[in-house]
Amino acid sequence: MFKAALLGATLLVTGAAAGTAMADTLADVKKAGVLTVATEMQFPPFDFLENNEYKGVDRDLIDEVAKELGVKPKYIDLPWTSVLPGLEAKKFDLVIAPVTITKERMKRYAFTVPISEATAAIMKRTDDKSINKPEDIAGKKVGGGKGTSQLAQLKEYAQTLPTPPDVREYVDSNQSYADLAAGRIDASVNSLPNLAFAAAKRNETFTVVQPPFGKPSYFSWVGRLGDDDKSLIEAVNAALVKIQKDGRMAEIQKKWFGVSQELPTTVPEPQL
Template sequence: NKSANGKKKYTIGTDTSFPPFEYKKDSKYTGIDIELLEAIGKLEGFEVEFKPMDFGGLIPALQSGQLDGVIAGASITEERKKSVDFSDPYYESGLVALVNKGNSTIKTVKDLEGKRLVVKNGTAGAKFAEDNLKGKATIRVFEDSASTLKAVENNQADAAFEDYPVIAYTIKVNPNLNVKIGTEKLTNNEYGFMVKKGENKELLEKFNKGLKTLKENGEYQKIVDKYTK
């Protein structure tokens, strides 16, 4: 695919709403992932067209060739490496459980036993729930972060798994939300840009090269600070 100015144009999948990495603001798509990839495109001479999708649909869409790449706060995991190639890591993250503001009993994974947990389809959090709480907690799977958050706010669930930077940002910008972070970080992981395994090697190389430049020239930190300070 070429854009009007003859530059290569990549179709990039991203999550529907995963602030501060990707979300809609004033009807425009924005966030750390969006700005990073656009800045890398400028440096490396390509353009991007973003296709927001439920997270669970992103790797399948990559596999079927609908997408050239994915940037969606996706954690680098060994399991995913069987079907995708990851860029160098671009952000450190990890999982926490969020609970209703009125809850003072859920502080560890063990405390979730016998409780109602909600997770987001296809995420590392869903996998963590499956590995650690299957048969011990009631686990419901939703398609997006907003739905898991709402379930906890409305006491339809006791807890939801979410990435720490996402829920921390969400609470910071909406202090009236009826949720808080209940646990310590349950996992540590890093986000990576993804392409289909064995394909789009040149896009992966451009990403890594551009990321390195943005880190060296301070632009990476500027983008991150803009959304987290």
């Protein structure tokens, strides 16, 4: 009886271990034929809605990645503040909202290879002659997206100025741009690609202040840390590198940024 009980316990433990070993997000994705991804569709040119249709850099890139994986993408639109918590809660497979690679985030998330340059910069109203370089925002009202790396960098940069700017936090960058256009704030902070896109769309209203004030940085997609998700991140990385090498990445970049970017094909060590 003792041997039988011991054998039963051994089988139970072995079965549990096997079940754990078999957990694999990539295998689940391929079995379902669907890669479920989340982003905030209020971050042009990366993610936005036009006539209720999802468009942008991330949409074009994830469509190509899904083709490489042999699955169909399913897109979820969430407020930025819900995107990373939703990933941790396993409500979807991957975050394709562009996330700046930082040392702190690398402790919590698995980053893909970069999908874009992400250095923080400032945008002003075109008719504002008082802001001509980043340090001219001293004492001004400056807005940015709540919870973003760019806003965090702005707060850090503000401490180096003789008079810190009045930093305003917004639910999304578009609200910041609206207040900038209306004169309720003096400048907006975001990544250089985002601001360049906004300024190109409305050059009579917005102008990007050069040079960018932030440290060189990159946007990537993120997944969960852990063995279950490792194969998915590796497969997405392989697809992104292939898309970069065969020219599809450059085509997407030129479509949305007007120029192509040279990006690392491995996850870089963050400076932030």
